[in-house]
Amino acid sequence: MELTISQRMAAMQPSAIREIFKNMADPSIVPFAGGNPSPEAFPVKELQNISRIVFENNPVTALQYSVTEGYPQLREAAKQFANGREPGLSHPGDGIIITSGAQQAIDLAAKCLTDEGDTILCEDPSFIGALNAFRTCRVHLAGVPVEADGISLQGLEDAIKANPRAKLLYIIPNFQNPTGVTLSREKRQAVYDLCLRHGVAILEDNPYGDLRFSGSHVPAIKTLDTQGIVCYCGTFSKIISPGLRVGYAIAPQALLDKMVVAKQCSDVHTTVLSQIICCQFLQSCNMAGHLSTLQKLYRGKCSLMVQGMRQHMAKAEFTVPEGGFFLWCVLPKAVDPMAFVKAAGEAKVAVVPGSTFLPDETAPCTAVRLNFSAPSNQQITNGIERLGKVLDAFVR
């Protein structure tokens, strides 16, 4: 007898990025493929100090089982933080749940809002972790093209009309992963109105919103949500630490009640030590100053990459993001993107082929995603230069 894998999982493959990630320990490879925060960005001293105090003052709370909704003080602190960053985010009737990273918030929301055979609308390309979570729910993914100012409104309307079982739009309005594009203020309202009119809920994922380093703030779609159709996901992975696995969702309480039940089935609750550490950090740290430091760090890294691209990769088109971790590089049409990724790997530069991020991975895509948050400044400079040489060998 052999174990038979379920249909829901049989076709699922490991994320190409998580696989590439396994090679990232090799220091000779320039890591443009991942999505890690810069190790320089971790507030090590503060977290070390907080951790010491937790074990001194409150060890049993940190080590015992806790409630599924999340450590109560963190729920309050996270809500205050999120509403401080996005005034008007929480509406009457909303609540908050602490999740094991925003990934879990996305997974739980999809489970609670869709059944097998339903359609989830998403940006095309979009975040692979979310797309894979949706795939395990056995839903149909309908991709909508992304323009320079975010998701195409016409494309969204067409997709809604073409998919009568469209239940949910998954969208990353700020410095989208993988394109780096930001949804304009006007389009946010239009997206909201369109979804409301057609009975489509919105899953707004905002992992990079606190890392804007140029341009001006555009309010979250959730702030426009007078009717209670938006589930907003945030995370401390990019601004405190991803290893701690602490994210959250702010949404109408009726949805959160079901997400709590789904979370009980998934992991009972998020690591309490992580939750207390994040809570104390939010309460005791100068968050404005901390975020400003991070924004400065990533502004510098992004500029360096853009500068290198202009010098060495002028044959490609690329986005210039106003925040976040990524830029999106469209190679000249003549270039076979998989051959390019392979050649880049041989030149010791890890990049991810754009097709990885497509709802339909078999569709043509000549882009690659470049990450500027994880590599050092020197790796960015050298890596882009090497990437330019690789491209030159393809396009003479």
Added chain:
Amino acid sequence: MELTISQRMAAMQPSAIREIFKNMADPSIVPFAGGNPSPEAFPVKELQNISRIVFENNPVTALQYSVTEGYPQLREAAKQFANGREPGLSHPGDGIIITSGAQQAIDLAAKCLTDEGDTILCEDPSFIGALNAFRTCRVHLAGVPVEADGISLQGLEDAIKANPRAKLLYIIPNFQNPTGVTLSREKRQAVYDLCLRHGVAILEDNPYGDLRFSGSHVPAIKTLDTQGIVCYCGTFSKIISPGLRVGYAIAPQALLDKMVVAKQCSDVHTTVLSQIICCQFLQSCNMAGHLSTLQKLYRGKCSLMVQGMRQHMAKAEFTVPEGGFFLWCVLPKAVDPMAFVKAAGEAKVAVVPGSTFLPDETAPCTAVRLNFSAPSNQQITNGIERLGKVLDAFVR
């Protein structure tokens, strides 16, 4: 517009126990309802020390993203620990995955081995957290009666034959939750043979196996698994700390490969700080001595409860477990169990009605589950005495 909850989650209710748990902060209530380890059992000093060292020596590893399979040194240490406790547990072709508690291992295994409409066989009664995870997979649950020496073999064979889409047996062989019963050595082989013959995979959940305080060790079903049909789940929740959320599964690699993909979609990876703390504890602590201390602690608490039951609850029947956290108390037939639970609550003793643990929650059940690990010795003595008075008021 109102958000429409998916069919898969619409009928799901919060676990009665997790709800009761919310009241457990009230120190005047005797906590027989939960399943918490004793706070005295936490190795606070050691974990405090380990945590300090991690932040000193290895902060970036603890704070950064990690691989989904689990922190490599912990995977090795957990495998060694589990195989030391259960010689012959790992077979050639097996691997290990670190999960966010055993709950996640159960959830992932069910996702990877069953589709909507399949049947999962389970003990009747069984662990509510697992049953609820299965319910969100929209499978049919087929309960099999539990006898004094574990699951009924005839009942299992009947259930397999009655359910052609039976894909998986979920079973807790040691000090079962909620009954406290242990599956005999002979029955383990018979259960394995029966499942193998009928093409049913086995999900063996062993959260309490390290907490045997009387009788002698019975090897895990996984040790009998010559054909690769068993997924074995373990956890550090009961012997180190549940708040850290670290469990594991040992299973054929082909299954683990899919569980890794499912875990990527669920929470990317388990909190790294938790994983390193568990790893260092396994590597640096005298585990035999630590477990012996815990066994002694729980032997004392169990004896105290059994003694109280004999004195004050002689009108009820109850199991005398050889380990674990629970005993199962069957009330006289004349007693309305829900009225008893309510009256107990009014007498400030929290117990869980047995129906909570049934695959079919509407079936009749006159039992309650009693937890002896969390309450203090004094709470056990007082609580059982009070419970006896409550019962006396029902049965004169």
